[in-house]
Amino acid sequence: MKLLIEGGRRLQGRVRISGAKNSALVLIAASAISGGEVILDNVPKISDVLTQLEIVRAIGGRASWTGENTLCLDWSGPLEGELPYVHAKKLRASNLFLGALAARQKRVKIPLPGGCNIGSRPMDLHLKGFHLLGYQVSMKHGFIEARAGKIEGNRIYLDFPSVGATENIMMAAAGTPGITVIENAAREPEIVDLAGFLNAMGGRVRGAGTDVIKIEGVSEFRGARFSVIPDRIEAGTYLIAAGISGGEVTVENVITRHLQPVIAKLQDVGLDVAAGEDRITVRRRGDLLPTDVKTLPYPGFPTDLQSPMMALLSLARGTSIIVENVFENRFQVADELKRMGAKIRVKGQTAVIEGVERLYGTQVRATDLRAGAALLLAGLAAGGVTEILQAELIARGYEKVVEKLGALGAAVRVAGDESGEPGAKSV
Missing domain, CATH: 3.65.10.10 (Enolpyruvate transferase domain)
Known part of the structure; x- marks a missing residue:
């Protein structure tokens, strides 16, 4: 399955998070x-x-x-x-x-x-x-x-x-x-x-x-x-989507304390975060700032959000470092992001990301679930159209992602769906 994303739209609105x-x-x-x-x-x-x-x-x-x-x-x-x-x-x-x-x-x-x-x-x-x-x-x-x-x-x-x-x-x-x-x-x-x-x-x-x-x-x-508790990884993905698209998104039906390590990193990159008991709003007002990320077992930064954070840091004004301490093959997405114009160097379990001014839409391939989410986020910010191959992997962990992003103003559709409406077909 292929997803097509027309980038450059700021996400705005609210999204209800599914069960974990x-x-x-x-x-x-x-x-x-x-x-x-x-x-x-x-x-x-x-x-x-x-x-x-x-x-x-x-x-x-x-x-x-x-x-x-x-x-x-x-x-x-x-x-x-x-x-x-x-x-x-x-x-x-x-x-x-x-x-x-x-x-x-x-x-x-x-x-x-x-x-x-x-x-x-x-x-x-x-x-x-x-x-x-x-x-x-x-x-x-x-x-x-x-x-x-x-x-x-x-x-x-x-x-x-x-x-x-x-x-x-x-x-x-x-x-x-x-x-x-x-x-x-x-x-x-x-x-x-x-x-x-x-x-x-x-x-x-x-x-x-x-x-x-x-x-x-x-x-x-x-x-x-x-x-079932709300999905903290899905919530984190939509919060990152607000930052990478330059918009403002509120995630609802969340347990905020489960997302504290993510909130801290989003604040480090210069995003405004307003957190209540069961909802969080992220707003981007200016440039993204570089930061360093180390994945660790909870309550550390979750490995499942490392790839989406790499997409976000690809657009930060400066150099960021990510150290992956949980899974050694989590950096497969780096090569796909580089196809979109990102500057990333990987050595062992460390990735160095030099922020670029913009990303460009092209054909990329999801190598795993979270890599697919990262490429989807990159596509939201990229100029032109991004085509994600093996996008069925994204559906392994994200419920109705096309519909939810469409409701926030993104232009995302399944290839072959010619309705022209964002979020027209379920993934």
């Missing part, structure tokens, strides 16, 4: 633990969520939409213990069924997961946690299999605060007898959301949001209704 992709995906998997009916509100209808639902149905669960963003999941029937490769290869979050199915039925076999090619994301910390809980774990022929041995709670230290490992261990430990303590746990808001959901289903989880999480295993779970 990275929370919805883990909650869908975790719902399998319930053994009953779960209703999730504020679930974004994005391609990654739809793929996760394919896995739900393939292993014996039932899923249906009962409202625009309300999802009903029924896990009352028997489940398969093995995930189909054809679905699992499509996204990284398929690996989250490892912890969920372990908690439910004590045996699970999953293919090594797929997803964006943004760098090495090994499963070693996940497997370490399962081994310490008493699971017999093996990895061969492209599959991971975990079988319950003499399982009991344990103290588990993570060498790196991996979000996925923290989530998988939390889910498995929720159904493991005894007390499990995860040290150096990830602190992301999505971890807190998972803890709240597990507790709503009858789990006993404390400390989420800190680096020490304590889980008391329980033997029974129940169905529940729960609402």
Whole structure:
């Protein structure tokens, strides 16, 4: 799929932020633990969520939409213990069924997961946690299999605060007898959301949001209704869009404290930021200023917004430096931005960006989800028309992005849609 962006329009207006992709995906998997009916509100209808639902149905669960963003999941029937490769290869979050199915039925076999090619994301910390809980774990022929041995709670230290490992261990430990303590746990808001959901289903989880999480295993779970938190990455993307287009945008339905590291960097580049409890307005009044960015686990600057920030800093008046500390292949977008006139030098995990006066529309290719978002942002500011190939990757994480940008005044359409109306076709 191709997107066409006619640049040079200042974005103005308000945009409502959808539910968080990275929370919805883990909650869908975790719902399998319930053994009953779960209703999730504020679930974004994005391609990654739809793929996760394919896995739900393939292993014996039932899923249906009962409202625009309300999802009903029924896990009352028997489940398969093995995930189909054809679905699992499509996204990284398929690996989250490892912890969920372990908690439910004590045996699970999953293919090594797929997803964006943004760098090495090994499963070693996940497997370490399962081994310490008493699971017999093996990895061969492209599959991971975990079988319950003499399982009991344990103290588990993570060498790196991996979000996925923290989530998988939390889910498995929720159904493991005894007390499990995860040290150096990830602190992301999505971890807190998972803890709240597990507790709503009858789990006993404390400390989420800190680096020490304590889980008391329980033997029974129940169905529940729960609402997914707003997507802080989508919100950050639209805030950056206001800056790169020279406009003024208000994001609504956000949790402002989740965006503090992003707000700080937007202020560093000279943007006006007015933050309330559930909405943030960004306004650009003058030139963009250079700044330095280091990606870190939460509460540091999120790696998922590094590529969009690179697009913004390409137009700053001076030299900026970005250090990527999470995924080694996050700089693939630099070559595509350079096709648009950006001046970027990459060495190892560091990118040096010399701001240019303007970018130019041309044909570029999205190499991953967040790279696609960055190219979309660059296209908003570029002179002429930008054509983004492999734009379907953007739909993995952004709900109705064409419509939302169109409502803010952008001229974005899917190639082949000749209606002439901004935001005329859904992505």
